[in-house]
Structure formats: C-alpha cells, structure tokens
Amino acid sequence: MSINMDSVGFETEETVHEVDRVSIKWFALALGEKNPIYFDREAAKAAGFADVPAPPTFPTTFRDAQDAKLRDKVGFDFTKLVHGSQEYEAPKPLVAGDVLRIKSRVADIYTKEGKSGAMIMVKTESTGRRPDGSVAFVGRSTIIQRP
Amino acid sequence: MADKIYFEDVNEGDEIPPATQPGITKVQLLQYAGASHDYNLLHTDDGFAQMAGMPNGVIAHGMLSMGFAGQFLAGWAGLQNVRKVSVRFTAMTEPGDEVVAAGKIVKKYQEDGENRVLCEIQTTTQKGTVTTKGEGVVALPSKG
Secondary structure (H helix, E strand, O other), X not given: OOOOHHHOOOEOOOEEEEXXXXXXXXXXXXXOOOOHHHOOHHHXXXXXXXXXEOOXXXXXXXXXXXXXXXXXXXXXXXXXXXXXXXXXXOOOOOEOOOEEEEEEEEEEEEEEEEXXXXXXXXXXXXXXXXXXXXXXXXXXEEEEXXX | OOOOOXXXXXXXXXXXXXXXXXXXXXXXXXXXXXXXXXXXXXXXXXXXXXXXXXXXXXXXXXXXXXXHHHHHHHHXXXXXHEEEEEEEEOOOXXXXXXEEEEEEEEEEEEEOOEEEEEXXXXXXXXXXXXXXXXXXEEEOOOOO
C-alpha cells in the first residue's frame, strides 16, 4: 500500500468525547502520578479546578473510529510507522465533565530523504472544541512512514 | 507540589529542577496501553516486538515519555499553568529504563494577556539516551 498524497486536507467527521474522572484516574496512574488532584475531586477543587483535571497529554486518549478512517484515507503501511513528534496546546487544563467536539485533519504530507531512502512525513491536527465553540485543545502529530 | 513560582522569580537560562521516574515496568506499559487506548502490541507483547525487530522485546510508548515531560512541567509550574507540550521522539525507551525529565527556560514573553515562559525540555534514560526533545510553554502568575 502506498501513501495517498491527495489525502492532505481530508477531515474526519466530528465526534463528541466527554472527559471523565475514571479515565483521568487510570491515565494519571499509568504515568506514575501521585498528585491527589488527579484522583480526588475535593483535592482538585482545593487546588482551584472545577473538577478532577487531566494531565497535559490526556487528549491522546480520544482515539476513535474516525482516527482509523483518517489512517485508512492516508494509506499507512502499519509495519513501517514511527511516531515522529507530538504537540498538545490548550488554553487551560481539561477537567472531568468537559464535553468536547473533536475533528482531525491531514495537515500536510511530504517526503524527506533519510539514510535508507525517502521517508514520508504525515502531519495531522486534531482540534477539540467546547460547546460554545472555543478551542479546548489542539493536538499536532507527525507520523513517519519509513522506506 | 513545589511552592508557587512567579514570573518574576525565573530568568532565561535557569534550569528547571529535573524529575526522575522509577524504572518503567511491563505492567506500567499494559496500564498505559489501556489508559491511552494505544493497543499496539509493540508495547505489550515481547514476541510481537521481537518479530518487529526489537531485540529485547517490548519498548515503551513514546507517549509515555511525553507524558513524563508534561508531568515534569506541571510539577514545576502547576498544571493550571501548562499551555503547551511539544516533543520529537528521538530514541526508544525499554522496560527498566529510568527516565529523567529536565529542561531550562529559554524565553520570557507576553502572549494572550499572560506572562509566558518558553522552556526547552527533554527526557533522558539512565543510559544517557535522549528519548524526547522539545519545548513547553507555561504561563506564570505575576507578583503584580
């Protein structure tokens, strides 16, 4: 299978995700977190959060069938993929109870000469919005398909 | 959590106190796979990982190291102040590796009505291998 260069600009359908305390708890535990703000609503409130907050990289958990659709559209060869880079930007931390409308798109695809041949760099961007339309987070990834 | 840090307290070039993680365990990789919904067997199945060319079996999720980087920034500046975490994945991390997140302040500036600090961040294993390299942005309160 080869990469579909024409998939630049492809956008997934919007999906709705609710940030919940249990998901935050397990995510924080996997990171070895000990800070009670991630596990206890009262501790979170005492620290000034409306509810239990999510760690900065929590948007990585919002995977769904739409992401699979995006990957199909790009035509990745899964045996050759490397996660090149990742970025998360958010005006404030996500907290339990947040309802987010998420859309992802293929932002760019280009090739780069590597030691063993041409590497295909695929940039994707996901945006999560709150019900009022404001941006809750933006995630940017580079996925590299090795030769 | 550390004492509250103010914008006036930090200077360009200052080192951020490093944060060391205990050695990564295979159970932690299972936990991270479940919690993040990343079920790539490269991180949880030694046989699969060896077939994929990893001599010692499973490798850790790159996103776990990025998680440590985010945790490091949040531990230092306070989670409510973290605005951005951005990393390139530069090397693999294996079970048993002890990851140290470290960084320094590159720039102090104003943006979106906030006092922001751009930091250089990286994660390194006990073997000295740099596994992620990137930057973070935090907004710090002013003593005003």
